[in-house]
Amino acid sequence: MRIFLINTGTELLLGDVRDAHLSFIAQQILQFGLRIEEQRTVLDGPAIQTTLTDIFPKSDLIFVTGGLGPTSDDITRDLVAELLGLPLVRDENVLQAITERLRKRNIRMTDSILRQADAPEGAQILPNRSGTAPGLFLPAGINPSLPSPHLFLLPGPPRELQPMFKEFVMPIVQSLLEGAQMVKRKLYKIANMGESVVETMVGAKLLAIPGLEVGYCARPGEVDLRIVGNPAQMEAGDAVITESLAEFVFTTTDETLEEVIVHCLKKQGHTLAIAESCTGGLLAHRITNVPGASDVFLAGYVTYSNTAKTDILQVEPNLIQEHGAVSAEVASVMAENARKRSGSSFSLATTGIAGPGGGNEAKPVGTVFVGMAWANAPATAQRFFFPTDRETFKQMVAQAAFELLRKQLIAGDGAKGKFSLR
């Protein structure tokens, strides 16, 4: 099934609003193994007709968003009716729903609001529980004398479109599918490894599976590897990835690395403290983005100055003097003392040079030490090098630190009893 999405709206093309429909609709229909082949953003106005005329012959289903409201630039409904040679007919149920909605809100009915109760003859109404303008479904060939694909007209505001899509659009799409071949999709998220390293490990073997689609999406400190195919292709692809990358994949769902960590800590009855210098609070921020973080996260210490490192985490000035604030020694002590001070079972610590200033030959900008401590074992520290801009550096350090902790938690979970809470 060839599916297209058309977003109408001058505000999108001016950059005032960021589109949310493509990702939402794509994720919804992927549940049926369907995908969007192409998406276009066009101006409100005649461009809608031109674009539909262009896409009609190559599509089986088109979603059109926006332009159903009461203002003068909302003309999608009229343009589609005209294009398909269908008269607009007032729908009494919609009229009643709109009247009721206005009455509750003490808003006066106007001609422009009334227009929203009009629908091209033969279209199916999709009720709007969060606004006035209903959605419309025009099945393929609605006008027998003009070939057309299935057509959904949907409201522009995401808070109206999204519930309507789930409740009314999804069942219609499913009914259109009956017996069609479905493709599957699987995502593998890998932290702290470069895109080209991931490809070197599995790329050739995945490309050798006929018909399997492979995609990589890189973000700071993370690669999302994606495969799409029929069940046999997927099984072969999954086997390749599991063989080469299993220990590096932190999730195959939409979870973030911090969600994986919070859930893992919770499941194992562990708690966490974080001592940050160069990441300046980012690790704590990301952990506390996870609902329920307060069950496992006790305290964060953003010891940006050396004085704060000594005051809060008892890092001896001598140690800083001897090894530098950016050193394995200081990272280890920060981790160890954060754990002790907070009473947590695990701790992470970061100290490094985010730049643009502060580097030298032995420790250039991008150098960082990540410390980790847990009960009944000496604290450790690992050196990394991320020469990049300041914000990306912080994200990459966070990924490296979280991945160290995740591996330790997985190892601890495997060898039951290896860790004990004090």
Add this chain to the structure above:
Amino acid sequence: MRIFLINTGTELLLGDVRDAHLSFIAQQILQFGLRIEEQRTVLDGPAIQTTLTDIFPKSDLIFVTGGLGPTSDDITRDLVAELLGLPLVRDENVLQAITERLRKRNIRMTDSILRQADAPEGAQILPNRSGTAPGLFLPAGINPSLPSPHLFLLPGPPRELQPMFKEFVMPIVQSLLEGAQMVKRKLYKIANMGESVVETMVGAKLLAIPGLEVGYCARPGEVDLRIVGNPAQMEAGDAVITESLAEFVFTTTDETLEEVIVHCLKKQGHTLAIAESCTGGLLAHRITNVPGASDVFLAGYVTYSNTAKTDILQVEPNLIQEHGAVSAEVASVMAENARKRSGSSFSLATTGIAGPGGGNEAKPVGTVFVGMAWANAPATAQRFFFPTDRETFKQMVAQAAFELLRKQLIAGDGAKGKFSLR
């Protein structure tokens, strides 16, 4: 000038990633009074050629994003070269830049990485300071035997595309405009005020200026008000905004609120400490995103648990018992003791209920107290209510806290000597 944007990337059409390029590029070129006529998202692969062939005759300039990287799905460069009948030529400068970048990171050169140094003959290289793949500019009619519009090929990751666009693409676009009528654009950023409040204050007066374009862009805790017009229209618009909103506008440049604060603290010789409960490190994270933050930011205390509040910030358990951890009293003490402990001249503190759990009737989810302290004055706290999702809540609290501090710093700067460092 008819401008089109083509986003390539299967990950966009699968809904894994939300496009950020349309809004960014639209806002950039609006500075020259230019707009995007249509945007399309297409699959990696032959669709790129089909789409370009379709758009070539109706466009003067096309931006293509994505597909320039090292992996097997990155084939934009090859497809465009083929379409335009241009051979790919290895660029020695790019090769050297990539080699240097890999050397620094201890990454082995591979054939797939090497491909990024190839460019269609005659294309202008746009250096990539944040990644390996350079952008490319192919001027109109680059192959005299095949008509083509101006063509920019740009990298997919926003953190690579955005600086490249500002530094290299904008001057080229400007040079193409020569003599065309230019409109101006001005941006006013306002923190901690709703979009509709801003519009109530200036909207009618701005709309009364003939020909002036007015736009609002709302994000959590911030409204960006934009006016576009010729010099006379701009002067009239600026007068309206200055009269009604001057004290609320924190910048008319691209600066973030945290940048304004760090620069203001630095200029005034002040330092900052931050105590966070509900924001979980976000304030510290944002402040430390600013280069040079270490000159003014001393320490952050993420006292997520009550025990941590008592241990680090000496918040008496009795005070928490009596007023609750989410209270003006606790916010004030957190701020005061963070300032004293760190030895800073200013401090901010946050304590609130981010949700989804934890609310009650007197203090529902979304309730937050922001504390502020400075030398020679008692600490204060202010109550806010941001009933929204967890991450938006954190951002709105950060905006509210930073705006409180900004106003205090401005007031202090105006009445010189009002603040003194201890």
